[in-house]
Amino acid sequence: MTGQGRICAVLGPTNTGKTHYAIDRMLGHRTGIIGLPLRLLAREVYDKIVAIRGPSVVALVTGEERIVPPRTQYWVCTVEAMPEGTGPDFLAIDEIQLCADPERGHVFTDRLLRARGTHETLFLGSDTMRSKIADLVPGVQFMRRERMSSLSYAGSKKISRMPARSAIVGFSVDNVYAIAELLRRQKGGAAVVMGALSPRTRNAQVELYQNGDVDYLVATDAIGMGLNLDINHVAFSSLTKFDGRRMRMLMPNELAQIAGRAGRGMSDGSFGVTGEAPPLDPEVAEAIMDHRFTPVRHLQWRNAALNFATPEALIASLEEPPRIEGLHRAREAYDLIALRNLSMDAETRARASSPDAVRLLWDVCRIPDFRGISHAEHSSLLMQIFADLHQHGRVPDDWLARQIKRIDRTDGDIDTLSKRLAFIRTWTYVAQRSGWVADENHWRGETRAVEDRLSDALHERLTQRFVDRRTSVLLRRLKQKEALLAEVSDTGEVTVEGEFVGRLEGFRFRQDAKASGEEAKTINRAALQALAPHFHLRADKFYNAPDTEIDFTEQGGLMWGDQAVGKLVAGSDVLKPQVQVFVDDEAGQDVSEKVQRRLQHFIDRKIAALFEPLMNLQRDETLTGLARGFAFQMIEGLGILPRAQVADDVKQLDQDARGALRKHGLRFGQFTIFMPLLLKPAPTRLRLVLWSLANKLDEFPEAPPPGLVTVPTDASAPEGYATMAGYRVAGERSIRIDMLERLADMLRAEDTRAGFEAKADMLSITGMTLDQFADLMQGLGYKADKGEREKQRPVAEAPADAPQVVDDSAVTATPSEPAVEGATPDGTPQPLESDETTAGLQTEEVLAEVAPEATAPESTAPEGDAPAADTPAAAQDTAPEIEVFYTFTWGGGRSRRPGEQNQGGRQGRDGKRRGGDGPQGQGQGKRGGGKPQGAGGKKGGKGKPRDAGPKTFQSGPKRREKQIDPDNPFAAALKGLKTD
DSSP: OOOOSEEEEEEOOSSSOHHHHHHHHHHTSSSEEEEESOHHHHHHHHHHHHHHHOGGGEEEEOSSOEEOOTTOOEEEEEGGGOOSSOOOSEEEESOGGGGGOTTTHHHHHHHHHHOOOSSEEEEEEOGGGHHHHHHHSTTOEEEEOOOSSOEEEEEEOOGGGOOSSEEEEOSSHHHHHHHHHHHHHHHSBOEEEOTTSOHHHHHHHHHHHHTTSOSEEEEOGGGGTTOOOOBSEEEESOSEEEOSSSEEEOOHHHHHHHHTTBSOTTOOEEEEEOTTOOOOOHHHHHHHHHTOOOOOOOEEEOOOSOOOSSHHHHHHHHTOOOOSTTEEEOOOOHHHHHHHHHHTSHHHHHHOOSHHHHHHHHHHHTSOOOSOSOHHHHHHHHHHHHHHHHHHSSOOHHHHHHHHHHHOOOOSOHHHHHHHHHHHHHHHHHHHSTTSSSOHHHHHHHHHHHHHHHHHHHHHHHHHHHBOHHHHHHHHHHHTTOOOOEEEOTTOEEEETTEEEEEEETBEEEEOTTOOHHHHHHHHHHHHHHHHHHHHHHHHHHHTSOGGGEEEOTTSEEEETTEEEEEEEEEEETTEEEEEEOBOGGGOHHHHHHHHHHHHHHHHHHHHHHTHHHHHHHHOTTOOHHHHHHHHHHHHTTTEEEGGGGHHHHHHOOHHHHHHHHTTTOEEOSSEEEOGGGGSHHHHHHHHHHHHHHTTOSSOOOOOOTTOSEEEOOTTSOTTHHHHTTEEEETTEEEEHHHHHHHHHHHTTSOTTTOBOOOHHHHHHHTOOHHHHHHHHHHTTEEEEEEEEEOOOOOSOOOTTOOOOOOGGGOOOBTTBOOOOSBOTTOOBOOOOOSSSOGGGSOHHHHHHHOOOOOOOGGGSTTOOOOOTTSOHHHHHHSOOEEEEEEEEEOSOOOOOTTOOOOOOOBOTTSOBOOOOOTTSOOOOTTSSOOOOOTTSBOSSTTOBOOSSOOOOTTSOOOOOOOOOTTOTTHHHHHHHHHO
16 A cells, blocks of 8 residues: 555545545645546546646546646546556545446456555545445545435436436437437437547537537436536436346446436436336335445455466466455456457467566557457457567557548548547557557647547537537527527528528418427427518518419419418309418418408409309399299309200290390300300319319319310219310210310211211311220210221312202201201101201300310321331232221210219100200100201101201191301302202
8 A cells, every 4th residue: 555644435425526525635735646437527527627727737647548747746537547656645536336346346446455645545435335445444534425405206207208407318329319319309409428429529518418509418327427417307218237248227326326417516306217217116216315225245356466477377367366355356357358369379479478578468458449349359459569569669650540541531420430439549548558659749649639520520410410409599599588580581491590490381381391399399489489570571462462473273272373372162152162271370360361351352353254254144134034044053053064954944945045145155055055165274274173162072173184175084083073174975085065066066967877977077176086986976875887898999079169068957946936846757756956056156266265176187087097018019009908987876875974864855846745865965756765867867757768958847837947157158159059
């Protein structure tokens, strides 16, 4: 023992001021040494003493850091790095209860037995060491220090409910990172403290916590060793730890050492558990609060009187058992394992042939395995260092430079940087050893600089991953109850106090998607508080915006530019939808009402503009009786009604009523009654939205692409969709209703009994191939018989501009002389007719506005296929050309949508009942299901051929002649023929 001065054991729980007491006592002496359990704590104490006495008289010595001024008076060291033989006036060992630690206990026990100050020696630690210190240190005095604040057990808490200024303790790196990530999402962030961190990184992380940037600390049990932080609550995420060999339960005194970090100075603290840790037993919790623990009975010991004669002798001396009761031989430590591995190498054993060489070998083996890769890998590195030191007296500069250069990189994630820090610590340790490198100051500076760069990079990565600075900024400002400064960019980006927090979409705040949990709540609260004036400014701008900046979507949404500001909901009338606005509650009632008024004005004006014909129809007070009732049906149908659906009502309308309705643009087609102006793309798009609202559809069907005569039939579309879209289903494709009426006009001139073939004009207006047209016709109720024939050679063709004869049989009745409808006495159905006066009454200009007519491709003409390109020329001249054709005949059926039924007919002047509309929109004979007749049928009684003149019924008066269409280019010629 190195002195006979006063020896005192200052014992007590945490937060009793023992370390502060030791510092005061040391500074009262001329020289002194204090040994601490962690280099982090050593750095903290060093900074405190430097602040009092200055750096010129204070030294810091740890395994990886060595600051020794020439006039050193006070040494701050880790226990393993304490210098021997200096004879200080004062000496102190902190956390003396670590004598029982399986890994490092033998070092603390050696200091307890052999380290002394010439005037004063202090042992600081837990009261559990009282009996062993009394047994091993003669003449020791004891000083009991009581805790300055109380410590209470708070039970189990979820991390989401963890109070501010809390430390959560984990016992593995993965566990620490997982908890820190959870706290970032729910609480805005956490600082991370682990024993493996460099002092620079650890201090930077602690500063985050201490200055209030974050309210939570996640740490390993390293915080239990004297780190003084402002912690109010300590929570254990686990009650087990890996001690280097096995998983074991934490002892009550170990739990108390960590829990005691809560409550600093006179502030009370609490402890508890969280996560998967089970609640503490009541006895354990009470023992921690009362500081009553089982006394330490066994101390770890390893022989300090080593024999350096040979490696084998050194190993034997290290394994020598203790001769004092209460001391246990320490288990094999990393340095002894390395010594065994190196002594088995023949070259190393040959070099260790003298006591000095064996002593050097032992010094090399004591290099800690910072990297933690494997014992074999660590031993290989130590062999190289020992060989260089033995052969050259130092580690070669070029080799050391290469090793450091490989580590000097600041890219990578947290794990990568942590590994590099562990690697540089090995070379920092080597550079700190006296005589191991050529230029000690240079290499100490190099390794320290690399460690600092890696530490800064690691701190940055930890902060990026586990701390949300914007949340911490907002939390501080909210706590200070200061007005927050919010800014909204032209693109809608919202920043509060310079931190991006989300976007303002219309009148709703959409916070950053990365935020969640408590962080999201904090951001939302701060942003909405700061955005209040911006909502009013934006509402004023929106209210004065022109209608061109506002639009509706096919799903009923209302957009201001590219931002959703509301949606349409069904109203009391199909043409009067209501508006539901998208405005945050925090914007206020005034903003919400202003936005709603503007949107309601927009949609009302939009409906009035696009449905002007319907609006005029609704306002026409001259319409009375049946005409007014029919007008209301048109309004409810948004301008389109299937004729079969209102067949009875149509038949009851007289010609005056129809004429009054036609003035508003109504067309009484054979299939559909509609307003051609409302078939344009814009009214169609709005009509589908209004119809979807009225039918309470969850998903609104979209309008077909504009300009198409036919579109594929959507079998999954809701009932009535095709009609509202302006189309009629006919097989696999649906045809636009106006083009269908034009096709029906063409079909009236055909002989549907004997059969007819498709004309080029039919294919042209439908824009279909021959096969597609056949499917369309079958969808309309026709039979399509496919055939092949030899293509006829073209002969002298008729002039293209030859006048076409108009069939007077298609003329419908006039009010003064209604046509007699029905069947002939032999039961043959009469040709189908439209309620229009003639096919030529279709307004071509209106149809052209609805959509451009599609042109049938040349390959679809019924003339047949062209000869193959590789057919010999002679064969092409002699072989007959084959063409495919279809013969269409009336099939007696019709295309129906689900729920559609035949409508009852009206009686003709012959007293016979008319059937419902057939596939061309006309009534059928008394047999029902009759086919449409064309110009090429028979006339008069049964079996008598018809002539080409006007057709009459035997049971009724002669029909009035068909009126000549004034727009027909051949009208003058036809009029002249009739006059002649």
